[in-house]
Amino acid sequence: MALLNQYRAAEVHGTGVIMRLGRLADNLELRNNLSRHLRDEAVHAWLWTKAIREMDGRIVEVDEPYQTLLGQHFGIPRTLDELLALTWVSERRGCEQYKEHLDVQDIPAVIRRTLRGILKDEIWHVSYINEELQSRAMRDPRIQDIIDRALVADKRTMAELAEIAAVRQGTASGAQA
Numbered sequence: 001m002a003l004l005n006q007y008r009a010a011e012v013h014g015t016g017v018i019m020r021l022g023r024l025a026d027n028l029e030l031r032n033n034l035s036r037h038l039r040d041e042a043v044h045a046w047l048w049t050k051a052i053r054e055m056d057g058r059i060v061e062v063d064e065p066y067q068t069l070l071g072q073h074f075g076i077p078r079t080l081d082e083l084l085a086l087t088w089v090s091e092r093r094g095c096e097q098y099k100e101h102l103d104v105q106d107i108p109a110v111i112r113r114t115l116r117g118i119l120k121d122e123i124w125h126v127s128y129i130n131e132e133l134q135s136r137a138m139r140d141p142r143i144q145d146i147i148d149r150a151l152v153a154d155k156r157t158m159a160e161l162a163e164i165a166a167v168r169q170g171t172a173s174g175a176q177a
Helices: 002-024 028-054 066-074 079-104 109-139 142-177
Strands: none
Touching: 002 028, 002 066, 002 079, 028 109, 066 079, 066 142, 079 109, 079 142, 109 142
16 A cells, blocks of 8 residues: 555655646647646546545555655656656556556556556657657757756666665565564
8 A cells, every 4th residue: 555655655756747847838839748747647537536435445645756756866847848757757656566566467457447548658768758858958958967966866766766765675574583
């Protein structure tokens, strides 16, 4: 259930980021895409909430969701381009994790159904943000530096999350002994 709460927390956090991006958007197509994306994030949070409850689980707050750590490793995003790069990296990471989870053989049908439904939207999120960033990078080569910084922040975040998981696993193993 902890992983599903992580997924839910990521979608809730994403809703707030997309709202901020919507206020900063500087062209009509981006505004339109962000409006659809905002709807998707809210629906995804609800779908995870519904799945958790359907499995008789509890909704719990997540102390250090991926996006929080990503922001710590990147720094406070100050521009639309930085927010777009961080959102793109985060959406890519979400797609990877959802696809990996779908590959697990014995997951409950409710989780498989939820992952499949959400993944369609997530793939589109990655695509439209990537197109926007690439278009901006054609006009301003500094955008690639921002994207690279976001990718480095993602790698550092995943390393930190792996360390946290290892410590928790060690703690859990020690408690079982």
